[in-house]
Amino acid sequence: MLIVAVGVNHRTAPVEIREKLSFPAHSLPKQLQRLHSYGGIEGCAIISTCNRTEIYVTPRELDDGLNAVWDFLSNYSDLDSSEIKNCTFCHTLYDSVRHLFRVSAGLDSMILGETQILGQVRQGYEIALQAGTTNRVLNTLFQQAITVGKRVRHETGIDKNAVSVSYAAVELAKQKFGDLNGRSVLVVGAGKMSELTAKHLVSNGVSGVIVSNRSYDRAEMLAEKFQGRACRFEELFRYMKKADIVISSTAASHYVIRYPDMCELINANPGKKLMFIDIAVPRDVDPQVNKLPGVTLYDIDDLQNVVDNNLAERRQAAVQAEKIIEEELDEFLQWLSVQLVVPTIVSLKEMGEEIKKRELERALNRLGNVSDREYKIISSMANSIMKQLLHFPIVRLKEYAVTNEGHLYTKVLQNLFNLEVDERDSQRYRIKNKGKENVQEILTSRVNDEMHAQKQVHSGGCQQ
Template structure:
C-alpha cells in the first residue's frame, strides 16, 4: 500500500505576526538544525527544513497527512524559543501541497518580501537549506523543492525587472547621482550628518565607486569613525562653506532646525567651481537646504519628498514586473507538482508493469514448453506478439495513471486494488 505524502509549510511572517514575536522566535542556522532534528521525531514528519529570517520563521516539510499534527509542530517551535504556545498559535498559518510549493517559490523570488524584489532573501533561504542538509533533515523531496525554488528565483531575476529599480531613499539618491554624472569614480561627495540615513547613503555611494567621501558632523568623533570605516576624510562642521566647492554631490541628513546651506552659499561655491554641475540631496526633516537653491544654474536639488516620488514610481514598476514574476512562479509550481504527483504514481506503474510482464513471461514459458517443434524465429515472433499485447493492454491504464491530478489521488489506490498490486505485501 503506497502512502500519500503531503507537502506542508507552517510559520509566521511579517504578514501575520508583529516584529516583537518574530524576533523572539528567530533561529540561528545551528539552532535551526537542532530544532529540525527534534521536529523530525514528531509523528508523521519525514523531511523538514526550518527557514528563519528577520521577517519570517517557517517550517517546510514532507509528511504523512494521516499522522501530522500542526498544533504539535507549532508548540514545539514555540517551546524551542521560550515563546508561550498559546501566544504563537493565533499567528500561525499553514500551506499544504501546491500552496506550500507556491509559497516557497514566491518567498525565494522575493514576491513575499516586505520590499518586493529585494535580493537578500535568496541567500537566506540557501543558508536555511544548507542547515537542514547539515542536520540531515532534508531528503529527496525537499532537496528537489528547494533547488527548484532557487532556479525559479534566478529565472524571475533574469526574465523580469523586479529588482531593477531601487526603492530605498539612499539607493535612489545614488541612482540619481549616477544619471547626472557620467562617472562617480571621478566625483566627491560631502556628507553632512552622521546618523543612520547619512551612513546608509554614504555606504551606497562607496559601493557604487564614488571617488571621494568627505564627512562633516557636529559630533566630530562620529564623523571620524565613519570616515575611517568608509575610507573618507573629515572637515569641521562649522567650516562647510570652505569645503563646499570641492563637492560634486552634497548630502544633508541632520535633525537641525535651521537651514545649513543657503542659496547664497551654494551660489558662491558654484562660482568657485566654474559652474560645474552640483547635485544636492536633502534628507533632513526639517529640510537642511534652502529650497531656493533649485533656482541656481547647474544645480540639481532633491529633497525627501522628491526622492519618495521617485521611489513611488519605482515601486509601481516593480509591482508591474511582479505580475510577470507571478506567472513564472505559477508555471514552475505546475511543473514541480507534476513531478511530485508522479512520486506516488510511479510505484503503481512499475508494479502494474511488473505484474503484467510476470504473467506474460510465465504464460510464454508454459506455452512454448509444449511447442518444442517451433524454430527460433517462430518462438521470437510469439514472444514479440505476447509483449505487444501486454503493451497495448497497459497503454491506456498507464497513460491515465500519469494524468491523475491531486483531486483524484485516490484513483491510484483504486488501481492498486483493481490489479491486486498489494496482495503480496
C-alpha cells in the same frame, strides 16, 4: 504526499515572538534532524531570516505532521503550543507551494520584490540538503522555487527600481553622473540616514568620502567606516570644492548651506557639477541653490516621489510575477500528481514482470531444448507483449493523475489488476480549482494588499 508550511513573519507576530522562533544558521542542521526524527515526517526544511521563520515538511498524515511541527516549535522556543498557533500561518499542498514561490520571488517581503530573500531560500534548502532531511518532493519544490525567483526578477524587472529613500538617492546620482566610479561624496551631519545613503553610494562606485559634523569626533567615527576623512564644520565649503555629491542631514533649525555661500563657490569653480541630497527636515540646503548652474538639489519630498513612482512600477511587475507563479505552480502540481501514482505504476509493472517471467519459464520448459536464437526471440516476444499491454493504462493514469479524479482512476486500476499498493504512498488529495476567470482582478487586488505598508519602509536593512 502532503506538503505543509508553518511559519511566522512580520504580519503574523510581533518581534518578541519572532525572535524566539528564529533559528541561527549554525543551529539549523541539529534542529532539522530533531524535527526529522518525529514520527511521520519524511522530509523538512527551514527558512529563517530576521523577519520570518518558515518550516516546510512532507508528512505521512496531515494531523501528525502539524502536531509534530507545533511540538517541535514549542520545545525549541519554550512557548505554549496554543500561543504559537495563534501567531503562525499554516498552508497545505497548493497553498504551501504557492507561498514558497511568492516568498522566493520577493512578493511576500516587507519591501516588494527585494532580492535578499532568494539567497536566504537557497541557503535554507542547501542546509537541509546537507543535513540529509530533504526528500525528492522537497528537493524538487525548493529547486523550482529558486528557479521561480530568478525567472520573476529576470522577466519582470521587479527589483530594478529603488524603493527606499537611500536607494533613491543613488538612482538620482546615477541619472546625473552616469557611472559613479571615482566620484566623491561629502556627508554633512553624521546621522543614520546620511550614513546609509553614503553606504549605498560607496557600494555603487563612489570612492572618496568626506564627513563634516559639528562634533568632529562623530565625523571622524563615521569617516572611518568608509575609510574616508573628516573635516571640521567651519571648513565645510573648502572641502565641498572636492565633492561631486553632498548628502546633508543635520538637526539644524536653519539652512546650513546658504545661497550666497554657494554662489561664491560656483563662481570660483566654473563648470563644476554638484548634486545635493537634502534629507533633513527642516531642510539644510537653501532651495535657491537649485538655480545655480551645474547644481542639482533634491530634498526628502523629491526622493519620496521617486520611491512612490518606483513602487507603482513594482506593483505592475508584481501582477506579471503572479502570473508566472501560477504557471510554475501548475507545472509543479502536475509533477507532484504524477509522483502520487508512481507506486501504482511500479506495482503494475512488477505484476507484469512476474507474469512474464512465470509464463516464459513455463513455455520454455514445455519446448525443451531451444537454441540461443530461439530463446531471444521468445523472450523478446513476451517482453513486447507485456509492455504493449501496460503502455496505455500507464499513459492514461499519468494523464488522469493531474485531474481532480486522478485518485479515483488510481483506485480503479488497483482494483482491476488486484494490485497491492501501500495506501499511504498512493494518497491523492484533491486540488480544488481556484477559479481563473477573474485572474487579473484577483492578482491586482492581492498585489495592492501586499503594498499596504510599503511607504513606511525606507531603510536598506533586513526586510524579509
